[in-house]
Amino acid sequence: MLTSRQYARTGFGDDPVSSVPSSVKWSPVALLLPVLLLAAELPPQVSPAVFGIRCIVIERDDLDPVAWQSIRALGANLVAKAAPPSPETDRVAGAAGLSYLALLTTDEVQSLAGDPARLAELRGERNLAGFYYWDSNTVEGFTTPQAQQTAYTTLKSLFPEKLVLHPTRLDPIASSPGFLDGYFRPEFTDLVTPYFYPVGETPLGPFREQDPWQVQLSALLGALAARVPAGKDVFPILQGYEAPGYPLTAGFPAAQFEVYRRFWPNLAGAAVEGWEFTDLEPL
Numbered sequence: 001m002l003t004s005r006q007y008a009r010t011g012f013g014d015d016p017v018s019s020v021p022s023s024v025k026w027s028p029v030a031l032l033l034p035v036l037l038l039a040a041e042l043p044p045q046v047s048p049a050v051f052g053i054r055c056i057v058i059e060r061d062d063l064d065p066v067a068w069q070s071i072r073a074l075g076a077n078l079v080a081k082a083a084p085p086s087p088e089t090d091r092v093a094g095a096a097g098l099s100y101l102a103l104l105t106t107d108e109v110q111s112l113a114g115d116p117a118r119l120a121e122l123r124g125e126r127n128l129a130g131f132y133y134w135d136s137n138t139v140e141g142f143t144t145p146q147a148q149q150t151a152y153t154t155l156k157s158l159f160p161e162k163l164v165l166h167p168t169r170l171d172p173i174a175s176s177p178g179f180l181d182g183y184f185r186p187e188f189t190d191l192v193t194p195y196f197y198p199v200g201e202t203p204l205g206p207f208r209e210q211d212p213w214q215v216q217l218s219a220l221l222g223a224l225a226a227r228v229p230a231g232k233d234v235f236p237i238l239q240g241y242e243a244p245g246y247p248l249t250a251g252f253p254a255a256q257f258e259v260y261r262r263f264w265p266n267l268a269g270a271a272v273e274g275w276e277f278t279d280l281e282p283l
Helices: 030-042 065-073 087-096 107-113 116-123 143-156 177-183 211-227 252-263
Strands: 053-057 078-081 099-105 128-134 163-165 167-169 194-196 200-202 203-207 237-239 272-273
Touching: 053 065, 053 167, 065 087, 087 099, 099 107, 107 116, 107 128, 107 143, 143 163, 194 211, 194 237, 211 252, 237 252, 252 272
Parallel strands: 053 078, 053 272, 078 099, 099 128, 128 163, 167 194, 237 272
Antiparallel strands: 200 203
């Protein structure tokens, strides 16, 4: 039987300390299955870089081999973790048949560039698929264009074969006029990676699953889509957890995915945030 453990939310760029409500509770594992299966079954009409990515986003630096094997059993092929890369993670991922993405802050990217021993260590990892980055010294989602350029070009020069992602927070599109003009730079991420969690105590107000959250998500995505260059792949991050007082049905991740596909019909990969280990055997 699996040991019960929870992961706190990260938005592929959320502040892993200050932005996670202590009341967040993950929804059952079954909540994640529809979107994973949907992403796996789409026809190969997009580039190999994004086709068929079925990613689970976890917050804690959990290296329990049983946990990673359970993630693989769910149907995922990639894990995004909110911690820097490490040989231990590489071994656990490989043993579970997974690849992983690691988080680096913009400061850590610069430190890495001047550390030959650390570079050699990371280049020796077999299961490190790439990185996502953000500036921990500023408000989530507001990494400056200059910092994005420096981090992206540095990582691509050091690891040209790896994915390098900078997640795009969507809610400031509505709350901060000029956000896209000031901060959205798709040239500094391999895939445009938007995230917004439309049900719960959202930054734009409380929403339940039965509320018209699709209207709000569509408005945000419409503004973003107008700025995404032709041929640039999109890799959405979906909500796969529920907060107390905001129950969700099993089809909620797939419903989010369908909103994204209104703007990018050929989407064929997704990340899902949310993971709960309970006494389920097997997952």
